[in-house]
Amino acid sequence: MHPVSAMHPVSAASTRPAGSIRRPLCAGLLALTCLLIAGPAAVAQSTAQTGPAPVSPAPVSPERAALEARLSALTTALKGDVCATPDAARALLAAGTPDVAAPAAKSQADKAAGPSQTEIKTNSTPGKPLEKAALVSLLKQAVVLIVAGENSGSGFIVDSNHIVTNNHVIAEADGKPVIVAGVGIGSPREAKIIAHVAEEGPAGRDFAVLQVSGPPLTTKLALTPTVADLQPIVAAGFPGLLITNDVQFHRLMQGDLSATPEIILSQGAVMAIQNRSAGMPTIAHNAPISGGNSGGPLVDACGRVVGINTYIRVASDQGTNAGYALGTEGLLKFLNKVGVSPAVQGGPCE
Secondary structure (H helix, E strand, O other), X not given: OOOOOXXXXXXXXXXXXOXXXXXXXXXXXXXXXXHHHHOHHHHHHHHXXXXXXXXXXXXXXXXXXXXXXXXXXXXXXHOOOHHHOHHHHHHHHHOOOOOOOOOOOOOXXXXXXOOOOOOOOEEOOOEOOOOHHHHXXXXXXXXXXXXXXXXXXXXXXXXXXXXXXXXXXXXXXOOOOEEEEEOOOEEEEEEEEEEEEEOOOOOOOEEEEEEXXXXXXXXXXXXXXXXXXXXXXXXEEOOHHHHOOOHHHHHHHOOOOOOOOOOXXXXXXXXXXEOHHHOOOEEEEOOOOOOOOOXXXXXXXXOOEXXXXXXXXXXXXXXXXXXXXXXXXXXXXXXXXXXXXXXXXXXXEO
């Protein structure tokens, strides 16, 4: 008898030694928050590396004054080693960004109750496998890096302003800014958590939906509940084990909004589809994934999401592990309840 394998969420903070990525994430989140609060002028300064913008002599509104005070506090913190005193960094981030005439958002309780429930329509037309270059291009545009507090993970775009990820990727945000970055996003943006759910067990739901403002997102991934044993799949995301070797990631964490780390892609096949009877199909697969892949898509050859990578099981005594993705069938039920309507294709990929 072999001991039961350990279950590990595939979030960046869960499977790497403390400090190996949390320190750059901590400092990087503060730097990115500074730039996002300061607005377009600061973004231009960061990209062009110009001097500070002149202070306008015109009177400022109370809302703008609050933003400037928040920016000043963050800038002062960044002059020292903010992550050497993590409690102070957490407190500073927990203050959030002052609201500026923002429309009232529905509470999580309202979203979960179902008033926004919408019917997601499924297109049963069979999909067509993409050429390798086209599949890579699609995933580079539609998959994003998510930084939430001292944690990081992956996510994917499902419509013009919504991104799907795992709840455990953003669970440590706790009022701190959630930053999303990627080729399809343009400059990094702050995202709002509009719905999330967390349940225990291998068939438990672990989903979150983020909303971003700004220009509409043009490249998105379609979802499909159609998946089969031995089907070829691709896992896409930003595992910390690999992106920490990317100079673009370090530039981004230093506040360079023009820098985007390369997406990490791995290939494999579906080994089993478990827990169908529990209403949450769980896809066991052998595409290599690790900490940071959480929330990223598992796609078929047509570029359609068949599942969301969520955890791995590791048998340390055997030197082996397996990746698990929560199937799209369960994700679609969640999205239907919170009023998000992604494109859905029900036909096979052939």
